[in-house]
Amino acid sequence: MGMLTIGAFAKACRLSPKALRLYDELELLRPARVDPDTGYRYYATEQLEQARLVAWLRRLGMPLARIRTVCALQPGPAAREIRAYWAGVEAETATRRDLAAFLVDHFAPTSEEDTTMLELRYAALSDTGLVRAANQDTAYAGTRVLAVADGFGPAGAPASSAAVEALKTLDRDTLPAGSVLNLLEDAVRGATDAVRNIAEIGDDGTTLTAMLWTGSRLALVHIGDSRAYLLRGGGLFRITHDHTVVQSMIDEGRLTAEEATAHPQRALLLRALTTDDSRSTPDLHLHDAHPGDRYLLCSDGLSSVVPDPVIQRVLSSVPDPEAAVRALVTEANEAGGPDNVSCVVADVVGSEATDRGDENRR
Ligand SMILES: [Mn+2]
Incomplete structure (x- = not known):
């Protein structure tokens, strides 16, 4: 040697x-x-x-x-460990990339298109489902704020409702001065404090997926396993990333999306609004609104039992938001309704459509 x-x-x-x-x-x-x-x-x-x-x-x-x-480690497990490490790096980078995009949008000069008058048409519905004794979800839709929260633990119901209540402070005709980013961050901090005032133990908390309408854009805040989807040009796009153990396993290539739907730990959350500061940081995105866009916010009571193609079919075929949320809740309950189910549907409509709508209402 x-x-x-x-x-x-x-x-x-x-x-x-x-x-x-x-x-x-x-x-x-x-x-x-x-x-x-x-x-x-x-x-x-x-x-x-x-x-x-x-x-x-x-x-x-x-x-x-x-x-x-x-x-x-042996070569096989060593390869898996490196893959898992890299998936974590990419997830972290993706979060920072989204924040960077948000900040670029924030500083970018307002384009001509932003002067187009746009408006939201919306509806919200929350249902206990067919198995649970109580509803711990909260769903809300107003002129500026759309929100779905799925509470868990003994104080899950007040936690989800407190988080949404805190965001509703932004639901007014004129937004307070300041950047959307700061407004949202303050509102989310308010929501987190409200949840912590209720949650005595680490087992209590809530997911929160919410959007703030600025008149031309939607600022999205997201933590947990509730979801936001965008229906645009007939295609359905999921625009949130589940903060769950199984999603991170999918990202690391240890589990297929199909296996995940039956995984015993599929409800385990990596992040949520809880007493634990290290797990309470939400994702932020800014979306330019196009006339014709339809957004869906939903709790896992919908997405875990109703497949994406069915969600897409309902969203594409039911024009009225009120009727659409009812149809989606019905789909979840027809699939057994194992969990509380909450849906918010919001359509971005142009000013012409708005005028026609006003005439129809007269
Ligand atoms: Mn749920």
Whole structure:
């Protein structure tokens, strides 16, 4: 077995001697021999492979503790661990990308199109379903605020209703001065505080998926496993990402979307408005509204039992928002109604359509 000094070994594996000493202390890469008199470290040439693997994983940005885990694994599990690490990096980057896009929109000059008069037509409906004894969901739709919240734990019902109540402070004719981003953040902080005043224990909390209408855009705030969909040009697009254990397993390639629908832990949330600060950060998005767009907010009581193609068919074929939310709740209950189900449907209509609507109402 050939032995190398730390300097020669460092050169061969492209790690600095300083890094090698750190990895020794962390038991990530122990020298083959330490001279008892001088304390000099010596490495075996056979250790080069492992050292270079550590260097590659460092280049990936993987934390040392996780590298230690990977190095101790067999090739198959090691591959899965690296895939899982990378999925986490991408999810984190996606969240930051959305925030960056939000900020770009915030600073971008207002375009000509934004002067188009647009208006929302909306309806909300929440139903206990056929199995649960009580309804812990809250659904709300007003001129500016659309919201669905799905409470959990003993205080789930007051938690979901308090979160929506806090957002309703934005439901007024004129928005208070300030950027949409700051308004939303303040409202969400209010919602979080309200939930915490109710939730005594970590088991209580609520999801929250809500939109604030600015007159030309919809600012979306989302945490948990309720969802927002956009029906545009006949296509149905899910515009929220579930903050669940199974969704992260799908992202990491450990589970298919189909397997997830039957997974025993599919209701386990990674994030929600709870007493736990580290799990309470929502996602924010800003959406330009186009005339003809239809938005759906729903709790998992709909999306877990009614397949997307059925949701798409109902949204495409039932023009009136009131009738659409009723039809969606009916679909959930016909599928067994195992959970509380809440839906908000909102249509973006242009000013011409608005005028016609007014005439029809007269
Ligand atoms: Mn639910």
